[in-house]
Amino acid sequence: MQPPLKTIPSLPQLQDLPLSQTPNEGQLDNIKAHLDLVLLALEVLANITSEAVLAAAAELNLESVISDRVGLWRLRQSNPLRKSSGGRKKLDVEEARSLVLVICHLAKQNQDLIRNAVSLLEESAQKDEEPHRTALLGDYLDAFCNTYQERMEEGEAASIDNLSQLAWKLLIDLLFYSASNGHRRLWLALLDRSR
Amino acid sequence: MQASKSVIRRYTSPSCTLEITAQNSPLSRWAGQSLFKNLKFRLRFEDPKQPDDQHITLRGDRAQLESLREIVSDYVQKFLQESPEQFTIQPETPAELNGSTPHHKSPLITEEFTKDNEDEETISFPTVAFPEESTQIQEPTQIQESTPNNIVEFLPHSYPVGAPQGGYSQMRLQPQGLLIHELFLGSLANEKSGLVVPLSIVQLHDLANVLDDYSANAESLPSLGGGAGRPVWMNNPVVLGSAAAAVLVAVGITATALRMSNPAEEGQVASVDETQEQYYGANDPLLDVAPLPVPSENDPLTMPSLPNDLEPLPNLPTDEDSDLADLPEGDGVVPSILPPSGQLPGAGTMPNPAVSSIPAPTPTQVSPLPVPQRAQIPTYTPPASPPRPQVPAYSPPPVAPAPSPTPNFTFPQVSASSPSPAPSSSAPRTSNPPSSSAASVPPRIEASSSSPIPRSNNNRSIPTVPSLPNLPETAPPARPSQPQAPIIATSPASSGNGAARATTSESSTNNEMAATNPTAHLSEVKRYFEQRWTPPENLSETLEYILYINAEGALDRIIPVGQAAISNISRTKMPIPGEPFVSGRANSQVRLVLTPDGKVQTFAESR
Numbered sequence: 001m002q003p004p005l006k007t008i009p010s011l012p013q014l015q016d017l018p019l020s021q022t023p024n025e026g027q028l029d030n031i032k033a034h035l036d037l038v039l040l041a042l043e044v045l046a047n048i049t050s051e052a053v054l055a056a057a058a059e060l061n062l063e064s065v066i067s068d069r070v071g072l073w074r075l076r077q078s079n080p081l082r083k084s085s086g087g088r089k090k091l092d093v094e095e096a097r098s099l100v101l102v103i104c105h106l107a108k109q110n111q112d113l114i115r116n117a118v119s120l121l122e123e124s125a126q127k128d129e130e131p132h133r134t135a136l137l138g139d140y141l142d143a144f145c146n147t148y149q150e151r152m153e154e155g156e157a158a159s160i161d162n163l164s165q166l167a168w169k170l171l172i173d174l175l176f177y178s179a180s181n182g183h184r185r186l187w188l189a190l191l192d193r194s195r
Numbered sequence: 196m197q198a199s200k201s202v203i204r205r206y207t208s209p210s211c212t213l214e215i216t217a218q219n220s221p222l223s224r225w226a227g228q229s230l231f232k233n234l235k236f237r238l239r240f241e242d243p244k245q246p247d248d249q250h251i252t253l254r255g256d257r258a259q260l261e262s263l264r265e266i267v268s269d270y271v272q273k274f275l276q277e278s279p280e281q282f283t284i285q286p287e288t289p290a291e292l293n294g295s296t297p298h299h300k301s302p303l304i305t306e307e308f309t310k311d312n313e314d315e316e317t318i319s320f321p322t323v324a325f326p327e328e329s330t331q332i333q334e335p336t337q338i339q340e341s342t343p344n345n346i347v348e349f350l351p352h353s354y355p356v357g358a359p360q361g362g363y364s365q366m367r368l369q370p371q372g373l374l375i376h377e378l379f380l381g382s383l384a385n386e387k388s389g390l391v392v393p394l395s396i397v398q399l400h401d402l403a404n405v406l407d408d409y410s411a412n413a414e415s416l417p418s419l420g421g422g423a424g425r426p427v428w429m430n431n432p433v434v435l436g437s438a439a440a441a442v443l444v445a446v447g448i449t450a451t452a453l454r455m456s457n458p459a460e461e462g463q464v465a466s467v468d469e470t471q472e473q474y475y476g477a478n479d480p481l482l483d484v485a486p487l488p489v490p491s492e493n494d495p496l497t498m499p500s501l502p503n504d505l506e507p508l509p510n511l512p513t514d515e516d517s518d519l520a521d522l523p524e525g526d527g528v529v530p531s532i533l534p535p536s537g538q539l540p541g542a543g544t545m546p547n548p549a550v551s552s553i554p555a556p557t558p559t560q561v562s563p564l565p566v567p568q569r570a571q572i573p574t575y576t577p578p579a580s581p582p583r584p585q586v587p588a589y590s591p592p593p594v595a596p597a598p599s600p601t602p603n604f605t606f607p608q609v610s611a612s613s614p615s616p617a618p619s620s621s622a623p624r625t626s627n628p629p630s631s632s633a634a635s636v637p638p639r640i641e642a643s644s645s646s647p648i649p650r651s652n653n654n655r656s657i658p659t660v661p662s663l664p665n666l667p668e669t670a671p672p673a674r675p676s677q678p679q680a681p682i683i684a685t686s687p688a689s690s691g692n693g694a695a696r697a698t699t700s701e702s703s704t705n706n707e708m709a710a711t712n713p714t715a716h717l718s719e720v721k722r723y724f725e726q727r728w729t730p731p732e733n734l735s736e737t738l739e740y741i742l743y744i745n746a747e748g749a750l751d752r753i754i755p756v757g758q759a760a761i762s763n764i765s766r767t768k769m770p771i772p773g774e775p776f777v778s779g780r781a782n783s784q785v786r787l788v789l790t791p792d793g794k795v796q797t798f799a800e801s802r
Binding site for chain 1: 271272276278279373374396400403404408
């Protein structure tokens with residue numbers, strides 16, 4: 001039996017995201033916050049709408065978890081760093097895992113875009129130029145900063161420098177999350193961060 | 196003749212390609228899936244901005260590939276876990292790297308980007324620092340100056356001045372800010388790559404992907420052939436040399452003892468095992484003849500008696516379908532026996548496999564390969580091979596002169612568990628019929644030796660160890676005695692051929708003809724190789740070897756000339772030393788030239 005040259009993995013499953021122990025609330029908070037951020041970065045880069053997110057959830061058979069726009073909004077609002085996050089639905093582990101799958105699925109769909117953006121970032125640095133002078137990166141950075149400041153509790157207080165740094169880091173992270181096992185990477189990163 | 200076919204897998208990404216070459220292990224049939232052994236990889240970084248000839252290629256065995264995969268995977272994971280602030284420490288320029296300043300903060304779990312961070316002055320990563328915003332950064336210009344060279348291009352010899360954290364010996368990754376990640380190649384370094392390869396994010400990403408893809412498909416045997424998990428000490432040529440010498444001595448002495456105690460005894464395998472075991476602890480086995488234990492076990496398959504140390508040995512014969520003539524390409528076993536070049540790990544390590552597998556006296560953890568596994572598989576001669584007294588494969592006399600400047604490949608074999616004559620693939624070599632007589636040989640050989648210990652078996656001679664299994668087939672004396680022949684014969688360092696070759700009952704009748712007609716002899720050698728020489732696709736250099744052929748028409752010694760010859764010896768289908776392949780001609784020295792376009796040339800060399 002000759003295995004295929006390269007095995008195309010099937011759609012990522014929840015089972016791909018192991019969980020040895022349930023995160024406590026504090027850890028979950030961290031997870032939510034980071035997930036929100038990653039999704040934020042992806043949204044602004046690829047102009048992803050809620051519909052797209054929901055569609056991705058459907059493709060991954062996760063409608064039970066992320067069923068509609070409201071539900072999605074709630075999930076994201078559960079990020080404690082969001083403005084007015086109090087009282088919102090709390091994200092549980094299953095929802096977190098679902099979000100991970102959805103995010104990475106979307107990242108994969110936009111892999112070329114992400115890769116381009118990162119390449120541009122590298123080229124800018126190489127040429128000693130400001131990355132935001134590039135249209136793609138400039139738009140991304142603007143949208144990221146604006147949206148962040150809009151949504152996050154401490155948004156306005158964040159400096160542009162800090163936000164820029166965060167934006168670039170998230171952009172690079174997205175590149176890794178867009179790989180075929182990106183969901184595992186994201187999940188592990190979340191779990192480790194939360195410790 | 197090769198029962199196991201080679202498998203090639205390629206994992207591609209835009210900026211790099213990973214190619215895996217391995218052989219299907221016969222164990223596959225029991226495992227129910229494809230299992231590979233002797234895995235070798237080739238990782239090629241393809242930067243479109245660089246001309247082809249500047250692309251860096253790394254080669255290695257499975258152990259190295261696994262290390263690389265793990266390192267990259269862990270590094271990426273760590274990178275993802277960390278907040279942007281973790282990358283704010285100014286990465287020094289290459290010239291400033293001296294390990295004094297941490298390149299990368301230990302990851303603090305600041306999961307969130309909170310407003311506290313804005314108080315930190317170091318927030319920014321230098322490589323993307325904008326000139327007017329670089330107030331917080333002290334060395335952005337320096338970094339940026341070096342950045343253009345580092346980000347995308349691979350500098351052929353890019354190693355920072357001064358030792359960075361961790362030095363260069365270990366394979367590892369180290370960030371330089373957010374956008375550059377230096378891959379310290381460790382044992383994978385070669386001339387073209389230098390010690391460090393700076394990777395851009397995209398390149399790092401692609402590398403991680405191909406490695407993950409490989410991992411997802413990996414079906415390699417843990418350490419059967421590849422050396423995954425092989426202890427570091429096995430890569431030490433000195434250690435291996437000593438180990439090899441120890442084993443040789445053990446084998447020879449054991450054989451002698453056996454012979455003396457029980458000339459008809461055929462269960463020498465086990466006894467050798469015992470002997471070897473004993474010698475593992477010896478610090479100076481070369482001189483330690485006395486303690487030679489009389490083997491008690493006669494069970495050839497007493498593999499369990501063999502400490503895991505010998506596990507790697509299986510590589511020697513490769514596996515039960517060992518094909519003598521088919522020199523195993525896979526080495527994976529002895530990456531570093533030959534220190535000269537970083538490339539060696541993947542190339543021409545045939546003689547080494549055995550060596551590497553020979554456990555040094557130091558008690559170290561050997562490859563995890565389950566010995567029992569072998570024990571269950573009768574066809575797995577490998578484990579038994581080393582102990583085989585017959586193994587001698589030593590190129591009978593020439594072993595002594597081993598200390599030649601070029602690696603002396605006395606025996607390519609590695610493969611054969613059952614070399615030519617006796618297809619006793621499953622049975623221990625001991626049962627090889629060919630070497631019937633020669634009962635008298637050993638004694639004679641013993642007598643003739645001045646020092647029974649192949650002192651001359653320095654590192655160079657290590658390669659001879661693997662050949663042990665093949666000796667039985669050696670035309671010269673009877674097998675059982677063979678083991679000692681080399682050992683003893685080596686000392687004289689003289690052509691010593693006398694003892695070994697004497698009274699070979701298997702002299703070819705053609706000997707006389709060849710002996711008197713050098714041209715015919717050369718032609719035979721040439722014809723032999725012409726029928727077998729298949730230049731590898733990527734071969735661009737001519738391979739040259741000096742063959743020492745004895746009166747029986749068997750190879751005494753093979754000396755590769757040049758690096759290419761060393762690297763490609765496994766492709767040359769060299770005959771097994773000791774196994775007659777042409778008419779005999781005493782003291783024949785032939786220079787063999789193999790060209791990439793398939794031509795074979797032979798020249799007589801004078802001794």
